Amino acid sequence: MSPKESVCSRSYFLVVMVFVHVYIVNVIALLLYVYYTGEGDTGTAAGPASAPPHRATPAAATATTTTGTAPAPPSPSLPKHHNLSPLGRLQRLEGIKVGHVQRLDLLPNKVHYMKTLSMKPLLFEVPSFLSEEECKLIIHLAKLKGLQESQIMPSDLQHEAIDEMDISKEEIFNLLDYNQDGQLQMKEVLTLLRFGDSTWITPETVQEIYTGLKADPDGNGLLSLEEFKQLNTNAFQTYLRQHGVEKSELVRNSKNAWLYQGEGAHQILRTLRHRVIKLTRLPPEIVEHSEPLQVVKYEQGGHYHAHHDSGPIYAETSCFHTKLVSNVSSALETSCRYVTVLFYLNTVSGGGETAFPVADNRTYDELFLIQNDTDLRDTRKNCDRANLRVKPVQGTALFWYNYLSDGEGWVGEQDEYSLHGGCVVTQGNKWIANNWINIDPDVQRQVKFQQAISKYTNGEAPAKWAIDNIYQDLHVEL
Amino acid sequence: MSPKESVCSRSYFLVVMVFVHVYIVNVIALLLYVYYTGEGDTGTAAGPASAPPHRATPAAATATTTTGTAPAPPSPSLPKHHNLSPLGRLQRLEGIKVGHVQRLDLLPNKVHYMKTLSMKPLLFEVPSFLSEEECKLIIHLAKLKGLQESQIMPSDLQHEAIDEMDISKEEIFNLLDYNQDGQLQMKEVLTLLRFGDSTWITPETVQEIYTGLKADPDGNGLLSLEEFKQLNTNAFQTYLRQHGVEKSELVRNSKNAWLYQGEGAHQILRTLRHRVIKLTRLPPEIVEHSEPLQVVKYEQGGHYHAHHDSGPIYAETSCFHTKLVSNVSSALETSCRYVTVLFYLNTVSGGGETAFPVADNRTYDELFLIQNDTDLRDTRKNCDRANLRVKPVQGTALFWYNYLSDGEGWVGEQDEYSLHGGCVVTQGNKWIANNWINIDPDVQRQVKFQQAISKYTNGEAPAKWAIDNIYQDLHVEL
Numbered sequence: 001m002s003p004k005e006s007v008c009s010r011s012y013f014l015v016v017m018v019f020v021h022v023y024i025v026n027v028i029a030l031l032l033y034v035y036y037t038g039e040g041d042t043g044t045a046a047g048p049a050s051a052p053p054h055r056a057t058p059a060a061a062t063a064t065t066t067t068g069t070a071p072a073p074p075s076p077s078l079p080k081h082h083n084l085s086p087l088g089r090l091q092r093l094e095g096i097k098v099g100h101v102q103r104l105d106l107l108p109n110k111v112h113y114m115k116t117l118s119m120k121p122l123l124f125e126v127p128s129f130l131s132e133e134e135c136k137l138i139i140h141l142a143k144l145k146g147l148q149e150s151q152i153m154p155s156d157l158q159h160e161a162i163d164e165m166d167i168s169k170e171e172i173f174n175l176l177d178y179n180q181d182g183q184l185q186m187k188e189v190l191t192l193l194r195f196g197d198s199t200w201i202t203p204e205t206v207q208e209i210y211t212g213l214k215a216d217p218d219g220n221g222l223l224s225l226e227e228f229k230q231l232n233t234n235a236f237q238t239y240l241r242q243h244g245v246e247k248s249e250l251v252r253n254s255k256n257a258w259l260y261q262g263e264g265a266h267q268i269l270r271t272l273r274h275r276v277i278k279l280t281r282l283p284p285e286i287v288e289h290s291e292p293l294q295v296v297k298y299e300q301g302g303h304y305h306a307h308h309d310s311g312p313i314y315a316e317t318s319c320f321h322t323k324l325v326s327n328v329s330s331a332l333e334t335s336c337r338y339v340t341v342l343f344y345l346n347t348v349s350g351g352g353e354t355a356f357p358v359a360d361n362r363t364y365d366e367l368f369l370i371q372n373d374t375d376l377r378d379t380r381k382n383c384d385r386a387n388l389r390v391k392p393v394q395g396t397a398l399f400w401y402n403y404l405s406d407g408e409g410w411v412g413e414q415d416e417y418s419l420h421g422g423c424v425v426t427q428g429n430k431w432i433a434n435n436w437i438n439i440d441p442d443v444q445r446q447v448k449f450q451q452a453i454s455k456y457t458n459g460e461a462p463a464k465w466a467i468d469n470i471y472q473d474l475h476v477e478l
Numbered sequence: 479m480s481p482k483e484s485v486c487s488r489s490y491f492l493v494v495m496v497f498v499h500v501y502i503v504n505v506i507a508l509l510l511y512v513y514y515t516g517e518g519d520t521g522t523a524a525g526p527a528s529a530p531p532h533r534a535t536p537a538a539a540t541a542t543t544t545t546g547t548a549p550a551p552p553s554p555s556l557p558k559h560h561n562l563s564p565l566g567r568l569q570r571l572e573g574i575k576v577g578h579v580q581r582l583d584l585l586p587n588k589v590h591y592m593k594t595l596s597m598k599p600l601l602f603e604v605p606s607f608l609s610e611e612e613c614k615l616i617i618h619l620a621k622l623k624g625l626q627e628s629q630i631m632p633s634d635l636q637h638e639a640i641d642e643m644d645i646s647k648e649e650i651f652n653l654l655d656y657n658q659d660g661q662l663q664m665k666e667v668l669t670l671l672r673f674g675d676s677t678w679i680t681p682e683t684v685q686e687i688y689t690g691l692k693a694d695p696d697g698n699g700l701l702s703l704e705e706f707k708q709l710n711t712n713a714f715q716t717y718l719r720q721h722g723v724e725k726s727e728l729v730r731n732s733k734n735a736w737l738y739q740g741e742g743a744h745q746i747l748r749t750l751r752h753r754v755i756k757l758t759r760l761p762p763e764i765v766e767h768s769e770p771l772q773v774v775k776y777e778q779g780g781h782y783h784a785h786h787d788s789g790p791i792y793a794e795t796s797c798f799h800t801k802l803v804s805n806v807s808s809a810l811e812t813s814c815r816y817v818t819v820l821f822y823l824n825t826v827s828g829g830g831e832t833a834f835p836v837a838d839n840r841t842y843d844e845l846f847l848i849q850n851d852t853d854l855r856d857t858r859k860n861c862d863r864a865n866l867r868v869k870p871v872q873g874t875a876l877f878w879y880n881y882l883s884d885g886e887g888w889v890g891e892q893d894e895y896s897l898h899g900g901c902v903v904t905q906g907n908k909w910i911a912n913n914w915i916n917i918d919p920d921v922q923r924q925v926k927f928q929q930a931i932s933k934y935t936n937g938e939a940p941a942k943w944a945i946d947n948i949y950q951d952l953h954v955e956l
């Protein structure tokens with residue numbers, strides 16, 4: 001056979017045709033790829049399977065973020081390569097400036113407007129997010145489920161003695177003595193007690209405890225090192241437990257119910273979840289596996305002193321929602337609520353504003369919050385001094401970030417300015433609901449959690465860490 | 479000839495080989511495309527021609543921005559469809575929070591760190607952005623070009639009488655009388671004079687003018703409507719022109735030179751421009767056709783009172799750089815400097831800090847700036863009261879946005895907090911350089927400008943509005 005004949009063979013023709021077809025398919029694939037990736041960010045659902053579900057934010061794409069604050073070059077953290085994770089980068093809405101208004105298309109037949117209320121925290125207000133009927137129905141569902149006290153009275157708590165810590169009294173004293181004047185001022189003591197029990201501690205309470213425990217024999221309201229040494233670490237807690245407190249003396253005075261929002265839930269709750277996904281532009285799979293809806297009722301006299309919905313993140317901190325999946329045990333745990341969406345279910349007759357004491361402050365200073373006899377976190381006394389107060393209007397949604405961005409499209413440090421509370425209700429009842437979106441600042445743990453969740457929701461038996469099991473025990477802390 | 483023979487022909491073989499080669503090239507192109515577009519935003523220059531130069535920011539993709547500040551639904555402005563413009567969406571760096579540090583890869587063999595100094599304005603600091611040699615060379619080039627006074631003395635200015643306005647004295651009086659107490663306080667008068675001549679007006683100057691013009695016969699420092707009516711609109715300007723002022727009494731006391739940075743410019747200036755493009759991540763074609771480099775020398779005693787590098791934008795405002803191309807004539811014009819990049823070319827022995835009087839303030843109030851005898855804009859007197867002061871260190875670059883985002887990836891409103899000035903130099907000289915990136919808040923005008931520029935740079939004779947012609951006459955205003 002001559003070489004020329006082999007070129008003419010049927011098999012050769014076949015090879016050529018395969019090449020031609022592969023080429024055409026390839027060109028079509030290229031065109032499709034260019035079309036769908038160049039199209040902006042609307043309608044990714046229709047794109048081919050290869051299109052990433054969440055697009056990368058270009059800002060800071062070449063920058064590696066560090067958490068250092070020193071002007072000298074810090075040791076930068078390793079890039080986390082979020083864009084390689086199946087969850088992509090998280091969208092974060094732009095606030096632009098206080099008072100800025102953006103149009104939202106949340107519903108086919110209604111236009112919503114979202115107004116920026118503060119930049120620190122990044123906080124928005126959306127009037128008429130819920131209709132009157134929706135608000136009423138949610139209240140109704142909560143009543144059917146049954147409301148429980150948001151906080152158990154200290155006297156009913158199991159007494160667990162706090163172990164004596166491994167550090168000496170002198171060391172604790174020095175840590176508390178911010179201004180290093182050798183004495184503990186009232187506000188230095190209050191900073192410590194903030195982490196204590198469910199009782200709200202005021203300077204008056206501390207004075208009362210001092211007297212009860214004979215902790216301050218010279219009666220000058222200051223604790224010297226000598227006086228401090230006489231105190232048992234558990235003395236304050238024990239004292240409070242033995243002397244009953246009024247509900248109004250608690251950190252929080254309200255009742256609440258948790259409403260399941262997952263598949264099969266009441267239509268109104270599913271609708272609400274979908275609307276929240278549209279509002280926050282966060283990955284639906286994350287929102288779907290966040291906490292259930294919390295409905296809260298404040299009766300006349302009810303309040304909630306200013307607090308953070310979720311705590312600061314240290315290297316060893318783990319999140320409630322991912323700790324079982326990621327198999328980490330840590331003394332430091334928090335709820336990792338990246339976003340809070342708060343709905344006002346009724347218009348309150350008197351009081352009950354949501355206060356942000358330090359919103360848009362130039363600086364945040366924990367000790368500044370507690371000035372001479374004026375604790376800015378106290379929403380029974382000092383709501384009028386808050387930088388920002390929002391009046392409850394039925395149907396309005398408030399929406400803010402409890403964490404900053406890490407600069408790479410994921411959850412970063414806690415936003416301390418997100419401190420907020422519920423002012424005392426002076427007339428009538430106040431009904432609100434909270435949706436929290438839980439995201440682990442450790443992207444790998446969140447990915448692991450999502451994978452485990454999707455595995456179990458695909459038919460297998462619910463695991464012990466399924467989200468609603470996790471949160472059922474949390475009605476005290478939340 | 480049988481069909482089989484034609485399949486075997488040499489020309490058929492040629493066609494097949496062309497197909498095969500095109501196929502291979504196509505696959506390589508596809509791989510390159512996927513590689514460069516999936517890689518984040520580093521090194522777009524190396525990507526194939528079809529890759530989009532600027533990627534869309536996903537935030538606010540479904541929201542339409544309005545500038546209204548009322549809580550009630552405002553009339554939203556029409557969507558501008560920036561993503562349809564050839565310039566794409568503008569990148570805006572993330573500040574995260576004050577003190578946040580990001581790693582930058584600006585040079586192949588050097589890592590830079592960028593620290594967030596304030597969020598309002600969005601302001602960054604990059605130490606060692608320029609090397610010592612580069613700083614010295616830029617100063618040298620400016621000296622070769624020759625430095626001119628930044629501001630002409632009022633006595634040398636051509637006297638152009640301001641036309642009597644179409645509104646009555648009463649109306650002007652009412653406009654100035656912010657607190658509507660029927661009298662003009664010193665600070666109310668100062669707000670007016672700010673827009674006046676190149677002389678810096680202090681309360682003492684005003685008192686002097688009052689005395690000189692016998693404008694305030696009762697001598698109480700307040701102008702009543704009756705007293706105001708007696709004044710000629712040009713009286714203040716005329717008075718100042720006739721009574722000579724010292725250089726230290728000017729708004730600005732410095733010398734400057736403009737250095738061309740376009741194609742064919744000195745290598746150091748080209749390098750600087752490219753580095754600024756990498757730093758700001760703005761479209762190269764916009765940066766390339768922005769203002770030339772301004773080198774400024776402050777001698778001992780030199781200063782620049784706090785000001786905005788670019789003015790507010792109203793519906794009728796036009797930009798210096800686009801007004802000729804877009805053929806608009808307007809009484810309101812500004813430089814539309816979206817970004818300022820300020821380089822410290824030497825370390826100053828004493829004084830000369832860059833002050834941002836209201837950086838990160840909770841609110842901005844023009845009248846608040848001028849309190850009883852304390853004008854916060856005065857950088858000869860009140861630099862120590864500024865919220866933020868940056869010490870000049872050789873090689874450091876400061877970088878901030880003079881405008882907010884419009885929420886759709888383009889230039890929005892002026893950021894009033896970007897107010898800044900140069901504190902008085904107490905010892906030695908201070909050398910800085912400024913790069914401004916000019917972008918028209920009207921995206922269509924900017925597009926038109928870019929198109930016209932590229933047309934003329936492609937061989938045709940330079941037009942009368944070519945960028946360096948525009949700026950050559952601006953050494954007074956800039």
